[in-house]
Amino acid sequence: MKQKTTIEIVDQIDVSQVYGELSHPHSGGVCVFVGSVREFTQNEQVMALEFETYKAMALKEMAKIADAASQKWTLNRVVLRHAIGKKEVGEPVVVVGASSAHRDACFEACRFLIDTLKERVPIWKKEIFKNKSVWVSATP
Amino acid sequence: MKQKTTIEIVDQIDVSQVYGELSHPHSGGVCVFVGSVREFTQNEQVMALEFETYKAMALKEMAKIADAASQKWTLNRVVLRHAIGKKEVGEPVVVVGASSAHRDACFEACRFLIDTLKERVPIWKKEIFKNKSVWVSATP
Amino acid sequence: MEVLLFGIAKDIVGKPSFRFEGEDAPPSSVSELKKRMKAAFPELERLSSLAVAVNSEYAEDGQSLKQGDEIALIPPVSGG
């Protein structure tokens, strides 16, 4: 059976839809990771995050990550979805997940999806503080 | 801040509510595991699962697992929810999750929650096949 | 003294609880309870494991039992 993959860059993430996308009659386990805007970074209060992307490339990289995951593990469904634009504290910015027959595969794949997304996908995050804003990880 | 924990045994799981329960302004990451009824076990077709529990004890054990997790990791929210009764293929039967500032803690805690739940919580699952039914793991 | 039964233990005994009554004294410890239940229902020997809960907590073999305790047999769990 062909694995079904959902790859998206969106303005707003609806977290409630991901389980339906990952659910599959041959899957006993679904693992989902949601990243959201945290109020504090190294004790400084974050007002919001702003995300931008090189969309054509980001979608290609996300598809490569899904392919790599489905070569490493036997997965029935994979989702990678990232939001762009301005996000307030508490808002979801990324959701990734996988479903598989047994839980080992979906846990390991889910961790791989978010780790590799953060390493490779061309998306940039600016932290907006009260009196300044900073592109995250841009400088040493 | 006190960690908020949700511990429940229910007739039906609504997977869409769990993100709202785990979301927290100090959490950058949420990890959720959903276990559902799989169509095949060792190549035999499963018609349904039937779950029963010793509820008073199950709730106590689930609360102990949440406490143990929040001692091992710094978590903002923890959810353990299990369904009982008859469940068809594809239906969710268990959802566990945790949220934390960084993703390491929520991934590790989520895995611990489901592994320990499966080891210790007094819930029993009967697999209903076409011509027989079997209490899972009951005999060697 | 009543013993709550679940899952396969309930099927083996044929009812959701079992009562020690009559002339014999009820078992005074977890290990005695297990021994007497297995003697009365030999099929319990076939299980991968058999634990006992006292007042809805797992109990060690050496734990003593008293009237009024809530006692349950816990066959191998299989949640999730």
Next chain:
Amino acid sequence: MEVLLFGIAKDIVGKPSFRFEGEDAPPSSVSELKKRMKAAFPELERLSSLAVAVNSEYAEDGQSLKQGDEIALIPPVSGG
């Protein structure tokens, strides 16, 4: 030859794309592109890393560039 700019690279250059035009030939390889961009905008040297994408794929330093390629500077990514 146009170079797409994102994140801090866009801020450093001050616009969303940069064009090599006029008398100088455009850069013929990824490494030459990086060298010339850093010479024109020294603040790019401060970045933790600077990658180049050609036709929306990460490109090695040795890769050659030709007219019509879609070229982009990729400063350190920070999604998720």
